[in-house]
Amino acid sequence: MLDHLLLVIERDVRMIIQYKLFLIIRWLWYFLQVTIFGLAISYLVVVENYLFYYAAGIYVATLYSTAMFVAFDISEEAEHGFVDYLLSLPIDRRVLIVGRAIGGGIRSFLATIPPLLFTLYLIGVRDIPILIEASIGLLLLSFGVAGLGISIVSFLKSGDKTDILLGAIDAFIIRLSTVFYPKAFMPPFYSAPAAVNPLTHAAELFRWGLGIQSEGDPIFSFIVLLAFMIAMTTTGIYLYERRMEGGGWT
Amino acid sequence: MTILQEIVFVVVNMDRDIAIKVVGLTKYYGKFLAVDHINLEIYDREIFGFLGPNGAGKSTTLLMLTTVLKPSEGTAYVYGYDIRKYPDKVRSLIGIAFQDPKLFWIHTPYEILIWHAKVCGYRGSKAREVVRDVLSMLNMWEARNKRAMELSGGMRKRVEIAKVFIQKPRVAIFDEPTAQIDVTGKHMIWDMIRGLRDEGSTIILATNELYEADILSDRIGIIYKGKIVAVGTPKELKDTIPGGDILEIQVEGGLSNGLLSRLEGYREVSKVELVDSTVKLYLNRVEELLPQILEDLIRNGVKVKSVNMREPTLDDVFMHYTGARLKEED
Ligand SMILES: Nc1ncnc2c1ncn2[C@@H]1O[C@H](COP(=O)(O)OP(=O)(O)OP(=O)(O)O)[C@@H](O)[C@H]1O
Ligand SMILES: [Mg+2]
Numbered sequence: 001m002l003d004h005l006l007l008v009i010e011r012d013v014r015m016i017i018q019y020k021l022f023l024i025i026r027w028l029w030y031f032l033q034v035t036i037f038g039l040a041i042s043y044l045v046v047v048e049n050y051l052f053y054y055a056a057g058i059y060v061a062t063l064y065s066t067a068m069f070v071a072f073d074i075s076e077e078a079e080h081g082f083v084d085y086l087l088s089l090p091i092d093r094r095v096l097i098v099g100r101a102i103g104g105g106i107r108s109f110l111a112t113i114p115p116l117l118f119t120l121y122l123i124g125v126r127d128i129p130i131l132i133e134a135s136i137g138l139l140l141l142s143f144g145v146a147g148l149g150i151s152i153v154s155f156l157k158s159g160d161k162t163d164i165l166l167g168a169i170d171a172f173i174i175r176l177s178t179v180f181y182p183k184a185f186m187p188p189f190y191s192a193p194a195a196v197n198p199l200t201h202a203a204e205l206f207r208w209g210l211g212i213q214s215e216g217d218p219i220f221s222f223i224v225l226l227a228f229m230i231a232m233t234t235t236g237i238y239l240y241e242r243r244m245e246g247g248g249w250t
Numbered sequence: 251m252t253i254l255q256e257i258v259f260v261v262v263n264m265d266r267d268i269a270i271k272v273v274g275l276t277k278y279y280g281k282f283l284a285v286d287h288i289n290l291e292i293y294d295r296e297i298f299g300f301l302g303p304n305g306a307g308k309s310t311t312l313l314m315l316t317t318v319l320k321p322s323e324g325t326a327y328v329y330g331y332d333i334r335k336y337p338d339k340v341r342s343l344i345g346i347a348f349q350d351p352k353l354f355w356i357h358t359p360y361e362i363l364i365w366h367a368k369v370c371g372y373r374g375s376k377a378r379e380v381v382r383d384v385l386s387m388l389n390m391w392e393a394r395n396k397r398a399m400e401l402s403g404g405m406r407k408r409v410e411i412a413k414v415f416i417q418k419p420r421v422a423i424f425d426e427p428t429a430q431i432d433v434t435g436k437h438m439i440w441d442m443i444r445g446l447r448d449e450g451s452t453i454i455l456a457t458n459e460l461y462e463a464d465i466l467s468d469r470i471g472i473i474y475k476g477k478i479v480a481v482g483t484p485k486e487l488k489d490t491i492p493g494g495d496i497l498e499i500q501v502e503g504g505l506s507n508g509l510l511s512r513l514e515g516y517r518e519v520s521k522v523e524l525v526d527s528t529v530k531l532y533l534n535r536v537e538e539l540l541p542q543i544l545e546d547l548i549r550n551g552v553k554v555k556s557v558n559m560r561e562p563t564l565d566d567v568f569m570h571y572t573g574a575r576l577k578e579e580d
Contacts, residue, residue: 007368018356085352087318089369090342090417246318 004091008099009106015073016107023111030062030115034122047182052123052212057179059112059119060138060203064174066111067142068166070104071149075159084246097150097237104146109139119210126211134209134218140225141202147232154239179203183215198228269294269421269452270315274324277310284310286476287324292454292469297447299467300456301564303576307476308456309349312423315454316346328421345370345419349426349456351410353398359385359409360394363416370417384415387442389435403430415442422451428462440466460564460576470564472571479571487567493520493532494562494570497540500528502553509550513543527555536561 016023034055042050077083086096125131152169153162174180176190177199183191194200201221207214208221272290276283285307292298300308313319315326317337325332331339353362360381367377385391388408393401401409407430414422424443428436443466447453457463463470464484471481480487488494504527513531514522518539521532533539536559547554565577 003371004369007365011365081348081350082352082354084313084318084348088316088341088344088346088348090345090419091369092338245320246313 001092001095004095005099005102008091008096009103012070012073012100012103013107013110016069016111019069019111026062026066026111027114030058031118033058034118047185048213052210053182053207054180055119055122056207056210056212057203059115060141060199060206061174061179062115063108063112063138063142063202064145064199065170066108067104067145068149068170069108070100070146071153071162071166073104074100074150074153075162078153078157078244078246079159081246083244087244087246093241094237097240098233100150101143101147101233101236104149105139105142105144108142108146123210123212130211131209133222134205137205137209137218137222137225138202140222140229141198144198144225144229144232147229147234147236150236151232151239154236154243157243173197173199177203178215182213196224198225201225267294268292269296270326270328270454272311272315272324272326275311275314275321275326276323277307277314277319278322279310284476285314288473288476288478290471290478290481292452295447295450295452296468297443297453297455297466299463299470300454300473301458301460301463301467301470301568301576302456302473303458303574306458306473308458308473309425311473312346312425312454312456315340315421316344316423317341318346343420344423345414345417345421346423347411347414347425347427349429351406353401353406353409355399356397358395358397359390359401359405359412362398362409363412366413367416372416380416381412384412387415388412388438404432404435407431408435411439415446418446418449418451420451421454422446423454423456425456426458427455428457428459436462458576460568464564472568474568474572474574480567484564487564488562489534491534491562491566491570493534494566495533495536496560497531497533497536497543498528498558499531499543499547500555500557501547502555503527505529505552509547509552512546516543 034051038051038054038058042054047053074083077086149166152165156162156165176193177197178194179199183194186194201216201224204214204216205218205221205225208218268291270290270292272288275285275288277285288311300311302308310319314321315328315333317333317340321334325334327333328340328343331343333340353359363381363385364377367381372380382391385394388411390405390408390412393405398406398409407427411424411427414424427443428439431439440462443453443455455463455466467484469481469483470487472479472487480490482490505524510522510524510529513519513529516533516539518535519531519533523530531543540557540559544554544557565575568574568576
């Protein structure tokens with residue numbers, strides 16, 4: 001069972017290596033976004049030390065979109081019939097899903113190490129234990145997002161629909177959070193969803209870990225992220241077991 | 251199933267010889283009925299040939315057995331485990347080589363099979379060993395480090411079936427294993443499939459090739475338009491065609507009417523024709539009857555010059571049950 005879990009994780013982690021070029025472009029984008037856009041905008045906005053605030057936030061956004069990648073992998077596998085193979089293996093389906101959520105989370109963490117290091121270099125590390133605690137929170141976010149991706153793709157059972165929905169969610173989940181701006185600057189109908197958005201809690205926890213301006217209680221944020229991960233993995237298992245089958249997709 | 255039916259089922263299946271029991275298995279794709287209430291028993295350690303033309307429903311049935319597809323109605327029991335209730339258990343007993351090879355395009359055969367071997371429970375050097383052995387047997391060792399997308403069609407197929415030979419599952423399913431494979435390759439794979447059976451696996455082999463089904467299968471199920479139309483050993487199936495065998499006996503000087511009606515009197519003989527000096531009999535179980543008939547003729551003073559007999563082919567069987575032919579007329 002543990003063997004199978006590790007093998008599923010290993011497969012997904014190795015899979016991201018095939019996106020080498022994509023990753024490098026992503027890192028470059030991050031670097032330019034922070035050093036050019038972030039720097040420029042920090043002169044314009046009233047938030048104190050906005051460059052740091054922005055760098056931490058955009059790292060969380062990057063982590064989110066990389067973790068979501070597992071959904072595209074699954075829909076791709078289904079379109080090419082490869083899912084039949086995974087479904088036929090002597091692996092417990094729950095192990096398969098939990099493995100993919102964990103694998104998807106770990107690999108997004110690994111794939112964003114260069115942006116992470118750059119952020120740490122930019123902002124500086126004040127307190128290592130606190131930073132580690134915050135990082136665990138970020139890992140929980142990655143697992144949860146991978147679980148969300150698995151849930152969505154299993155529910156829709158369509159590559160095209162998955163692309164569209166993930167694009168829409170991406171637009172909202174990042175904007176309705178404190179990834180780019182503090183809650184105080186949001187209109188009330190924005191700040192309510194932002195308060196429950198896991199990205200908000202991940203961004204604030206990360207800022208807390210970096211010792212820069214952050215909002216809310218880190219312990220509460222940590223609990224929210226833990227709950228998010230558990231809820232999403234459970235939903236993923238439920239939907240995948242009931243809805244996923246092989247033999248052709250739309 | 252009601253509880254009573256389930257109890258009856260369990261009792262009936264105490265007979266260890268049944269590996270798989272298929273009960274009313276059905277699959278709709280939308281409104282299209284692809285597999286239509288199939289009932290079937292597959293015995294322990296036999297090679298069961300699943301013979302049918304394109305679109306008959308072979309792959310759909312096999313995908314349901316491996317729990318990759320969910321049945322619309324009905325179910326199947328794999329060594330007593332209901333595929334709907336215990337899919338994880340069923341998958342621990344079953345392995346399949348798909349009709350279309352399922353290879354991740356960027357990986358090499360070696361990587362694909364090492365991962366597969368580990369999933370099947372091999373560790374470290376044991377995994378490397380079994381992968382090397384199976385790849386060598388399939389003549390794929392030299393191509394092991396090519397990427398899947400660089401392999402030829404037949405090579406991909408070999409990698410796909412390697413998975414089952416590595417896994418050695420209780421129930422090994424091959425969906426058209428030798429399509430795209432060259433002639434020497436076909437014979438090698440047939441031998442390997444027989445070997446797997448002899449080591450104790452139950453084999454299901456889907457095919458639309460008459461010859462493959464005939465020489466390899468212990469029993470054959472003919473599937474047509476989603477329905478099983480006949481099941482039996484190749485010989486049983488051929489014998490079910492009334493007058494399916496043809497026996498031609500050339501005699502010196504013709505036969506008396508008395509002798510002709512005597513031949514017609516055999517229960518297995520359905521028709522007798524006399525053309526010049528050749529008697530043509532349409533009958534069943536020719537190989538059992540031949541000595542008796544010859545003896546009969548000789549005892550009545552007939553001089554037999556030559557004997558020629560022909561058994562029906564599986565295609566004749568297919569024709570008999572479906573009204574269609576699998577093989578193009580030559
Ligand atoms: N994913 C699918 N969606 C809709 N119809 C399907 C799907 N897969 C198969 N079918 C249909 O179901 C029927 C049975 O298909 P199946 O693949 O089981 O046939 P088969 O006996 O394996 O044929 P072949 O010898 O060509 O492999 C066919 O009419 C096919 O068009
Ligand atoms: Mg098929």
